[in-house]
Amino acid sequence: MARLDDPRFAPDCEITFDHRRVPARAGESVAAALLAAGRALVARSPKYHRPRGPFCLAGSCGSCLARIDGQPNRRTCRVPCRPGLSVESQNTILGADHDLLAVVDRIYARGLDHHTLMTGSRLANRAAIAVSRQLAGLGKLPAAPPAPSPPAVEERFDAVVVGAGPAGLGAAEALAAAGRRVLLVDDAPVAGGRLRARLGLPGDPPGAWVAEVLQAVHRAGGEVALASAAAGFWRDGGPLLGVLVDAAPPRLRAIRAGSIVLATGTHPQPPDLDDGDLPGVFAARGLLALHAEHGVIPGASAAVLAENRGDEEEAEAVVVRLAAAGVPVRRVEGARAARGTRRVAALLLDGGGEVACDTVAVTGRGLPAADLARLAGARLRPDAFAHFELSADGLTLAPGVLGAGELLGPRSAREAADEGRRAGEAAARG
Amino acid sequence: MGGGVAKRILCACEDVTLDDVRHAFEQGHRDLESVKRYTGFGTGPCQGASCVGLVARALARLGATPAELAPFTARPPAAELPLGALAALDPDALPVVPGVPPEPEVGLGEEAPRPSASLPPQARVVIVGGGIMGLGLAYQLARRGLGDVVVLDRGYLNAGASGRNGGGVRAQWTTPTMIRLARRSIERMRDFATELGVNVWLRQGGYLFLAPDVEQAARLERNQKVHEREGLRTRLLSPREVLEVAPELDPSRFVAAAYNPDDGTVFPWPFLYGYAARAQELGARVCTFTRVVGFESAGRRLTAVVTDRGSIACETVVNAAGAWSKEVASLAGVRTPNRPTRHEICVTGPLKPWLDPLVSVLGNGLYFSQSQRGELVGGMGDPDEPEGIEQGSTLRFLVRYARALTGLAPITAAIPVIRQWAGCYDVTPDNNPILGAAGFDNFLQLHGFVGHGFMMAPAVTEAMAEWMTGGAKDEIFDRFELSRFDQPDLVREDFIIG
Numbered sequence: 001m002a003r004l005d006d007p008r009f010a011p012d013c014e015i016t017f018d019h020r021r022v023p024a025r026a027g028e029s030v031a032a033a034l035l036a037a038g039r040a041l042v043a044r045s046p047k048y049h050r051p052r053g054p055f056c057l058a059g060s061c062g063s064c065l066a067r068i069d070g071q072p073n074r075r076t077c078r079v080p081c082r083p084g085l086s087v088e089s090q091n092t093i094l095g096a097d098h099d100l101l102a103v104v105d106r107i108y109a110r111g112l113d114h115h116t117l118m119t120g121s122r123l124a125n126r127a128a129i130a131v132s133r134q135l136a137g138l139g140k141l142p143a144a145p146p147a148p149s150p151p152a153v154e155e156r157f158d159a160v161v162v163g164a165g166p167a168g169l170g171a172a173e174a175l176a177a178a179g180r181r182v183l184l185v186d187d188a189p190v191a192g193g194r195l196r197a198r199l200g201l202p203g204d205p206p207g208a209w210v211a212e213v214l215q216a217v218h219r220a221g222g223e224v225a226l227a228s229a230a231a232g233f234w235r236d237g238g239p240l241l242g243v244l245v246d247a248a249p250p251r252l253r254a255i256r257a258g259s260i261v262l263a264t265g266t267h268p269q270p271p272d273l274d275d276g277d278l279p280g281v282f283a284a285r286g287l288l289a290l291h292a293e294h295g296v297i298p299g300a301s302a303a304v305l306a307e308n309r310g311d312e313e314e315a316e317a318v319v320v321r322l323a324a325a326g327v328p329v330r331r332v333e334g335a336r337a338a339r340g341t342r343r344v345a346a347l348l349l350d351g352g353g354e355v356a357c358d359t360v361a362v363t364g365r366g367l368p369a370a371d372l373a374r375l376a377g378a379r380l381r382p383d384a385f386a387h388f389e390l391s392a393d394g395l396t397l398a399p400g401v402l403g404a405g406e407l408l409g410p411r412s413a414r415e416a417a418d419e420g421r422r423a424g425e426a427a428a429r430g
Numbered sequence: 431m432g433g434g435v436a437k438r439i440l441c442a443c444e445d446v447t448l449d450d451v452r453h454a455f456e457q458g459h460r461d462l463e464s465v466k467r468y469t470g471f472g473t474g475p476c477q478g479a480s481c482v483g484l485v486a487r488a489l490a491r492l493g494a495t496p497a498e499l500a501p502f503t504a505r506p507p508a509a510e511l512p513l514g515a516l517a518a519l520d521p522d523a524l525p526v527v528p529g530v531p532p533e534p535e536v537g538l539g540e541e542a543p544r545p546s547a548s549l550p551p552q553a554r555v556v557i558v559g560g561g562i563m564g565l566g567l568a569y570q571l572a573r574r575g576l577g578d579v580v581v582l583d584r585g586y587l588n589a590g591a592s593g594r595n596g597g598g599v600r601a602q603w604t605t606p607t608m609i610r611l612a613r614r615s616i617e618r619m620r621d622f623a624t625e626l627g628v629n630v631w632l633r634q635g636g637y638l639f640l641a642p643d644v645e646q647a648a649r650l651e652r653n654q655k656v657h658e659r660e661g662l663r664t665r666l667l668s669p670r671e672v673l674e675v676a677p678e679l680d681p682s683r684f685v686a687a688a689y690n691p692d693d694g695t696v697f698p699w700p701f702l703y704g705y706a707a708r709a710q711e712l713g714a715r716v717c718t719f720t721r722v723v724g725f726e727s728a729g730r731r732l733t734a735v736v737t738d739r740g741s742i743a744c745e746t747v748v749n750a751a752g753a754w755s756k757e758v759a760s761l762a763g764v765r766t767p768n769r770p771t772r773h774e775i776c777v778t779g780p781l782k783p784w785l786d787p788l789v790s791v792l793g794n795g796l797y798f799s800q801s802q803r804g805e806l807v808g809g810m811g812d813p814d815e816p817e818g819i820e821q822g823s824t825l826r827f828l829v830r831y832a833r834a835l836t837g838l839a840p841i842t843a844a845i846p847v848i849r850q851w852a853g854c855y856d857v858t859p860d861n862n863p864i865l866g867a868a869g870f871d872n873f874l875q876l877h878g879f880v881g882h883g884f885m886m887a888p889a890v891t892e893a894m895a896e897w898m899t900g901g902a903k904d905e906i907f908d909r910f911e912l913s914r915f916d917q918p919d920l921v922r923e924d925f926i927i928g
Contacts, residue, residue, distance in 0.1 A: 001895075011815050016433065027762060028549035038881060045442065045445050045636065046436070046441075046443070046444060046445055046474070046780065047444070047445035047805075048445050050437070050439070050445070052442065052926070055442070055480070056480065059441065060476060061443075061476050061480035062442065062474055062476040062480070063442050063480075064444040064541070064559070065475060071844060072779075072781060073475060073780070073781075073846075074593035078622065079814050086901075091782075097641075105437075109435035110435060110449070111437070111447055111449050111450060113450070113453070113701050114470070114628060114629060114631075114700070115468075115628050115629060115630060115703060115704070116628060117631060119591040119623040119624060119626075119627045119628065120619070120625075121624060122621065122623075122624050125623040125629070127626060128629075128631055129629075129632070129802070131629055132631075132802065133633065133707045133783055133802055136780065136783075136803045136804045137780045137781045137782040137783060137803065137804025138475075138779070138780050138781065138782075139780075139782065139846075140781065140782045140784075141678075141779055141781055141782070141784040141841060142841060142844040142845075144841070145836075145841050145842075145843045145844055146512075146514050146843055146844050148514065148518070148843075149512075149514050149515045149517070149843075151518050151520070152515075152518045152519045154523070168888070181623075187509065193857030194828075206503060228504060229508075229510070230509065230512050230827075231506070231507035231508055231509040231510075232506035232507045232508045232530070234506065234524075234527075234529065234530055234823075234824055234825035234826075235527060235528070235529070235530060235532075236524060236525050236527045236824075236825075236826075250512045250514070250515045251515055251518070252511070252515040254517060254519060259830070267476075267480055267483075267485050268480070269479075269480060269481075269483040270480060270484065270878050272438070272440075272484055272487065272488075273437075273438065274436035274437065274441075274576055275436045275437065276439065277436070277437075277439040282731060296669075308483070321646060322726045338438055365482035366483070367479070367480075367482055369479070370501070370504065371477075371479075371504040371505075371707060372508045373503035373506040374503075374531050375506055375530045376528075376530075377532050378503065380498060380500060382496060382500065382541040383496050384496070385483075385486055385490075385501070386482075386483070386486075386501050387819075387857050398909040404567045412589060413846075
């Protein structure tokens with residue numbers, strides 16, 4: 001069983017992966033459909049042609065890229081399924097499963113240093129340059145140029161909130177309550193951020209809250225832009241925000257706002273393990289959302305690995321849900337390696353021994369998604385990795401730019417929502 | 431995996447392993463900016479989102495300091511921006527501005543790492559500036575037996591224009607002198623890997639200059655005749671013939687082209703690391719994160735270089751500080767006419783090979799090529815860019831570049847930009863370098879290369895080292911002396927791109 005037995009999750013269409021048919025549900029991500037069909041391997045790595053597949057399931061890593069409908073290097077976790085969608089693996093000979101170029105990983109078992117590779121003779125060097133060029137690069141050029149994008153015009157809002165997790169929703173709620181016209185942006189197709197994992201922890205905002213905030217934003221004349229990535233702030237006197245709306249063709253929107261609240265959260269970090277890049281290793285939060293929203297059961301046996309301090313609630317949720325779906329699950333505290341050929345088959349433990357599993361859920365602190373804040377003028381504290389210098393209110397990152405939620409450090413969803421509200425109130429005061 | 435030896439991948443986008451990071455650290459690349467450039471981690475599709483934390487933890491375990499663990503400078507865009515979507519904005523609505531992120535960049539400001547090793551108290555030669563010129567000269571001096579050389583840089587290696595350029599190398603210039611230097615440089619680059627043991631990934635895919643109108647076409651014709659006399663293989667191509675070299679271009683956008691198949695591109699970062707590593711093996715010392723704050727002098731000679739970490743007594747000082755050379759010269763009371771000017775550049779995601787030559791358009795300054803890794807690397811000068819050291823990135827550039835590029839190569843509209851940055855051209859009034867002594871008998875100048883220093887460095891530093899170690903003095907060290915700016919009738923190089 002790869003999906004929960006529930007009509008809400010039943011496939012209703014087909015896509016193709018490397019010309020083979022895969023059942024899918026329209027609207028779910030390509031990665032969700034492939035995982036539900038038991039396929040974790042969707043790509044090969046650029047240099048060693050190691051097997052790769054979705055890790056973060058949240059649009060931040062680069063492990064699941066494929067050619068989709070003729071467009072190279074698309075994230076399978078971000079492209080929605082529709083009937084007949086064509087998904088092709090890239091950068092392989094004979095497809096992702098049996099890529100002949102995987103031999104590179106064995107030939108260069110101890111690594112390949114691009115500085116010193118093939119410098120012995122001029123002839124060998126010329127050959128290395130010619131061959132490596134053919135091997136480099138991921139996808140092939142698109143077959144045809146896209147239709148021209150419509151002209152982008154400047155739009156104005158009272159405030160822009162980036163990130164529709166608990167902190168961003170809290171900020172948008174406070175801004176809307178103050179009558180402000182707010183643009184709430186998230187690159188995910190669904191609002192909620194980590195609430196999408198539906199942990200239901202004590203103190204978590206109630207389930208209906210997400211929809212209530214979105215309605216409040218609309219009522220106050222604002223807009224919710226999902227599947228829209230905030231691509232950056234470029235200053236030119238006032239802050240200018242370029243928003244890429246991921247539609248076909250992609251459209252760029254130039255947004256100006258009186259204030260900006262950043263609630264961009266964190267990027268999950270892969271596990272620090274030998275062969276920890278194998279398909280079947282996932283960020284726990286992404287896996288939980290996939291289970292909650294699409295009923296996807298990612299494998300037949302699982303391990304939950306705590307990395308970088310772990311996260312007890314997420315780990316427990318993975319255990320409970322997969323066990324309820326009949327998947328044996330083990331908690332693992334310290335592992336040194338993953339093992340497997342095309343997909344993870346076991347975790348090797350620090351103290352010796354191993355846990356057989358085809359799925360690993362990694363919990364732990366992510367890396368603050370700080371790029372937008374830094375582009376907007378926020379400064380990192382020199383004495384602490386990736387944490388910000390904040391003004392006295394604990395929220396202001398730069399003039400006109402506030403932060404909230406896990407971007408600023410570890411916080412529960414409730415704390416993040418409260419902090420978001422404070423940031424929204426401060427932004428509404430201007 | 432699959433019967434092979436396990437790998438601990440820290441950066442999945444570029445397949446960078448823990449061993450790669452450890453090796454970089456052992457080679458002295460300890461901070462995240464340097465490790466990024468040495469290993470390539472964080473430069474792929476995720477732009478560091480899924481690896482900066484892992485790499486920082488690995489470096490911390492190896493002993494890196496908090497300052498060395500500052501996450502590398504944030505570069506826009508924070509999400510992929512397809513060129514076609516960018517072209518839909520109006521560039522004229524976007525003024526020329528300093529750009530983002532606000533200065534200072536990581537590793538270049540007050541909070542930069544502080545090296546623990548002390549500076550040598552004296553050296554025969556101190557070179558100010560650890561870019562391609564300074565490091566190339568240090569290597570060339572050391573291999574001629576003059577290893578008592580110290581190279582100083584205010585930041586990490588590759589922090590300046592040498593680490594920020596598009597890697598283009600061409601012999602298509604307008605004067606015999608420049609053509610001779612460029613050809614010699616390309617020859618040296620061909621042998622770089624076997625001579626220095628380091629790849630610079632020289633790929634001779636040619637340079638294609640496009641003329642959008644008959645006036646520019648006439649320039650190409652004039653140049654082609656010079657090239658023919660000098661023995662270059664430059665050919666004039668019709669728009670139809672251009673499609674054989676670069677099939678994705680729209681031939682209605684130009685009337686003629688010049689193509690030299692021997693021009694090409696290199697990967698800039700290893701170039702510096704190669705020179706630095708070999709120079710140090712031969713006795714030179716390279717001191718990064720060290721800022722020159724003044725000079726000591728006696729009569730017509732400089733006697734010491736003063737830095738924020740102490741002074742170095744020396745016999746010769748070389749000013750190879752690129753865009754900062756005017757500032758460095760002024761610390762010695764020497765006025766130079768350099769005008770540092772920002773030039774912006776960007777890369778797309780990696781694609782399989784589809785473009786062989788570097789393409790450049792006369793008139794608007796657009797240029798682009800496909801790197802060895804498959805990214806489209808390109809830039810475009812902005813006539814409204816003011817003088818000044820500014821390395822921020824602007825939306826205006828992206829939009830101007832996207833419009834010009836997607837107009838010329840419509841297929842690029844589908845490709846997203848994943849990273850943009852900027853560096854400074856070191857511009858001079860005649861677009862030629864400033865060489866020879868200036869102000870003091872032992873204050874040698876090696877700057878003013880106007881965006882093409884990278885491709886000239888192998889030949890120029892070789893000739894300069896030859897001269898400094900008692901060999902022949904190349905005519906360029908007289909021709910391009912600072913004093914020429916006092917004379918009328920400057921001969922101006924006009925084949926500057928970008």
